[in-house]
Amino acid sequence: MKQALPGTGMPNSNSQMSASDRISALPDELLLHVMYFLTMREAVQTILLSQRWRNLWASLMWLNFDAAKFRSMRTYRNFVNNALLLRSSLPALVPLDAFWISAECDNSDDSIDYSGIHPWIRHALNSKAWALGILKHSGPKPLSMQGYPFPFTSVHLKILGLCHCTIDDWFAQNLSSCCPVLDDLDLMKCAIHVTMFSSTTLKSLSITSTQTEKDFPREFQYVVINMPNLVSLNLEEIPRRNIHLMDVSSVKTASIYLFSLSFGNSQVQCSILSALSNATSLTVVSASVFEDVVPKVLQHDLLRCETFSTLKRLHLGEWFMSCGCYPLICLLRRSPALEKLLLQLDKARYSTPPSAISLQHHFGLQFLLCSPKNR
Template sequence: MKRPCDPDPMAEASGEARVTPAGAECRINALGNDVLLRAISFLEARQLVQTCVLSRRWRNLWRSVPRINATHHEFDVMVDSEEERSVRIKKFTNALLMLRNPVALDAFRLSYFMTDYQEPADPHADREEDANLWIHHALQSNARNLQTGCAALESLLLSGCGIYDIEISSETLKVLAIDDSSYFTTDKQLSISIPSLSYLGLPASARMPLLKNMGSLVTASVSVSVDSEGATIDGIYQFLRSLSVVTNLDFNFKGTMEIIFRVWHALFMTSSYTLDLVQLKMEKNSQWCPKFNNLTALTLGDCCLSADYVLEIFLQNCPNLVKLTVKPKKCNYTSQTIISKLKGKEGSLTSQNIEILEIECSEGDRNVLEKLLMESGITSWNVDTEVGSEHVHVEH
C-alpha cells in the first residue's frame, strides 16, 4: 500500500501538475483504510469506482467496500435510449461484482428498473436472471465473510423480483423478506437453507418452498396457497413443520374463492371433474398442522377466516399462545364466530392461555363483539379506535 501523501518521484518526473497547494495537509488520505472505506461506501456505485483515479492511495479502495448502493439514477444521464442505459447498468453491475474483492457485504442495495415492454428477441429479456446473479453474489459474499470473520449481509428484501433461483442459502442472513409482488419459477421447488435466519417473510407461491435449517427462526410471515396443483396436505404439513420453532407467526391462507368455485362446479355440473380438493381434506383432518410449542403470538389474515377450521386447528396446536390477532375484514366472518371458536368445546376462553385478543372489526361489529365477550366471561377489554381494531385483554 502506498503511503498517502508522500511525494511521488514518478509524478514529478513526468511533470504532472500538482493539484494540491504546497504545504496543505491531506487529511482524508491520512485516514485508515477502514474509515476511508466506510466513507466512500456511502457513494453511489459508479462514483465509488471512479474514486480510483484520485491518487494511488485510492486505486483499489473501491474493491473492498462493505456496502454497495447501485441505482439506475447514475445512468440516467449521458444515454440516448432506455436500451443503452440498461446495457450500461448490466455491464457496470456485472463488472463491479466480478472485480470487487471477496470481502463481506453489510448492505447491497440494487435499485433499477427496465421497461416492461420487451421484444421477444430482445437480448435483455433475461433481466431478472441478471438480478438473480447479483443477489447470488451478495449471498456468497456473506458465506466468504464467515471465514474472514467480518460483519455480514443480514437483511435481504426482495420486492417485485422474478425469482428463478432454486436455492437460496446463507450462513449469516438474519432477515429474508420476499414480498407479494415477487414471483417464483413454477417448474422447480425453491429451497431455502439459512441457519442464522430469524425473520422469514414469504408470499404465496405455486409450489411451497422447501425450508431447511430454520432453527434460529423467531418470526415468520407466510402464505399458503391451496389453489395450486402442487399443494398437498403433506406439503403443507412439511412447510409448517419447518416453521414450528417460531414464537410469532403471521399466517395467510389463500385460495378460498377458487375452492368455492370448484365445489360448485363439482356439485352442479355433470362433468367428470375430480373432486381432489386440498382444502376439503384439510378441513376433515388436522394432519396438515404441526405442533407450535413455542408460538406465543399468532396472526391470522383475511382469508384464513373464511375457512374457520383453520383457527380451530391452530388453537389446538398452539398450547402456549398468549396473543391472538384475527383480521376478518374482507371476509364474511363475524366476531361472533371467532368467539365461538375461541370458546371451543369447553365453552370457555380460559382453556387457552390467551391474554390478548386483537380483532380487527368494523364499527358496527363492536356492540355485538362486546356483548359476546361479556357472555364469554371476559370482563376487561380495551377498544383502540385509532387502528380500528379491538384489543381484548382476557382476564382469567
Template sequence: MSSSEYDTPFTRSTKRPRRTKSETQSQSVNDNEEDRLSVLPDCVLLHVLSFVNARHAVQTCILSRRWRNLWKLLPTLILHSSHFWTFKAFTKFVSALLTRRDASSAVLNLDFERLGCIEPHVLKRIVNYAISHKVRNLGISVKCDIAHIPPAIFSCKTLTSLKLSVSPRGNIYACTLFPNSLNLTALTSLHLQHFTFCASGGDSAEPFSACERLSDLVIDQCTVRDAKALCISNSTLVNLTVRSDHLKDFYKIVLSTSKLKSFRFSGIPYQQICGSDVLSIEDVDIDAEIWSNSLESPLILFSWLLELANVKSLTVSASTLQVLFLIPNLLKVKLPCLGKLKSLKVKMKPLSPIFAMALKSGRSKKEVTKLSMPLPDGIVNFLLQNSPSAEVAIVNCKR
C-alpha cells in the same frame, strides 16, 4: 449512459477544466481545514457507506484522495435497478463495479433487485460473485426462470440470511417451483416470495428440514402443488411469518417445530394450521382480510384460535375481528382456548376497498351498518372470555 444520468467514476470524463488562480487559492484554504470525517478509520467509513446504495458509495471516490479507493473494499453492496434510468446503465455499472472491486475483499451483504426481467448471464455473475466472496446476507429479487439461478445458492455454506423473490417472466401471479430441499447449514433467516413448494415424497412438501440453524422463516405469497400439506419440520425455528394476498389452492401447514414461539400472518386465511407443536406458540399477530363474503376464510381463522391454545400475547387488526364477526352467532360461542392470554392488542386501521366491498356484498343495509363499525360490538370481550384480566390495548395505525 450519459454523464447527465447518474454520474459515476465509471462513466464521467477524466478531463477537468483548468482552475483559475482564485479557485486554486480557495482550494488551498479548504485543504488546510480539518476534515474530521476522513480521519476516521476505514472500518468506520465502510460501515457508514454500507447504508447507501452502491452507486452513491462509488461516487464518494471523488471527494478526496482518502476516498479514492475506499469503495473497492465495501462489504455491503446494494444494487437496485430503480437507482438508474435505464437497465443498460444499471448492467453497465454492475459489470464495472464487480470488475474494479478489490477481489480479496469479502462481500458480506449483497442486495440485488431488478424490477423487470433480468438477463441470465447478469444474474449468474452476481450470484457467483457473492458466493465466491463469502456472502453472509443475500437478497435477490428478480423476474426470471428458476433455472437461471445458480444452484450453488441453495448449498452456500457461508449464508446466514437469504431473501429470495423469483417471479416468472410476464406473469405477476405465477409462482416459481422451489427446490425440494436446501443444504444451507449456516442459514438462520430465510424469506421466500412467489414460490411453489412441491411434494418431495408422499402427499406433503417438506423443504426446510435440512436447515439446521434456521430461526426465522417468512413465506410470502407462496403456495403448494401436488401436495395436501406444507410440512415445516425444523427443530430450531423460533419465528414464522406467512403472507398471502391472493387465493391459491387450499392446503394445510403442518408444524413440527418444537421451539416455535412466534406466528405472524397477513392476508387472506386459507391454510389450515395443525400439528402438535402449534401448542408451543406464545406470540401471535394476525392481520386478516377477505375478498368475498364466503364463510370459508372466517371459519379457518376461527380454527386458528382453537389450535393456538397457549397464546400469551395476541395482536389482531380490526379487519381480523371483522372477518371473525362474519361467523353467524359468533358471540354465543363458548371458547375452549385463549385461557393463558396476558396481552391483547387491537390495531385500528382503514379497511381496504376490496374488503369493504366484500362486507357489503349480498347484505342488508342494517347488516352493512353493523359490520362497518370500526370495532364489532362485543368482539373484544368474546376473545377475553377465558382471560378477563389480560391487558387490552387499542392502537391507531396507518394502513
C-alpha cells in the same frame, strides 16, 4: 480552468489534489464509514479522486446495487458488471458481509434476466457474504432460476431475501442441503409452488405471496413446513397451498394471513393453530367471516388445539365471528396467560360487536378493534 471528468461533474483529480487534502489523509476505516452514506455509483466514482482512493471502495463490506439510481437497466447492468470485475481484479479477495440487488428482472430488451444476475450472486458468495438479497420491484413474471446450478450454496450465508421469484420444490430441497447455517429466509411477493419446506437451521421464515393470479399454482396442494428450530413465522396469502405446520414447536411469534384461495375446500385437514401452542404472540387473519372455507378449516383445527400456556398477545380477523364467536371463545379458554386481544374488523361494516364487549368484561383483557390497515 479545472477540467471535469466525463459523467461525474468532478474536477480532475490531478488539479484538485494537493498537500492540503486532509480528507484523503484520514484512516481507511473512517473513509469507508463515510462511503456507506453514498450510493454504490457514487462510491465507485471515488476511484477518480486520486491513487489513495483507487481501490478503497472495494473494501466496503456492504454492497447495495439499486437500479433506481440509473436511467436504464442496460446502464445498471453494465455498471454492476464493471464494478464487480474491478473488485475481482484486486490481488486479494475482499470479504463481504452483505450484498443486495434491487432491479427489474424480466426478458424485455431493457432488463436483466437471471442469466445476468447469477454471476453477481456467485461473486457475493465467493466473497463469503452472510446476507444476500435479490429485490425485484415489478415485472411481467417472477424470476426463475431453473436451468442453473443452485446459486445460494454457501457455508457462510445466514440471511437470504428474495422478491418476485419462483419458489419450487427444487429450490426448497437445495436450500435445506446447501445452506447449512441459514437462519433467516424472507420470500417477498414470490410465486410459491413448494409442497415442502424443511430446515433444522431456520429461525425466521417470512413468505408474502404474489398477488398476480397468472402466477398462482394450477391446483391446490399441501405445503408442509417442518422447521423445529423456527422462532418467527410470517405467512401471507399463499394461494392454492393448504398450509400444514408439521414441527414448529419453537415458534414464539406467528402471523398467518389467509384469503379465499388459501384452502381447496372446507374439509381440508390442516394444522395451523394446533401447531403453534408454544407461541407468545399469535396473529390469524382472514378476509371475511362470510368466506366459509377458511373459518371451517380453522374450526376443525381448533378441535386439535392444546392449551396456549405462554400466549400473551392474540390478533384475530373476522373469522372469529363465525358460529357465534365460537373460535374466539375457544381460544380464550385455552389461553390462561393472555394479556392483549386484537380483533380486526372492517370498520365500514362493523361497530364493536356486543358479544365481543361481553367477552372483554368476562375475561378481563385489553380489547382493541383494528382495521386491516392497522394490523
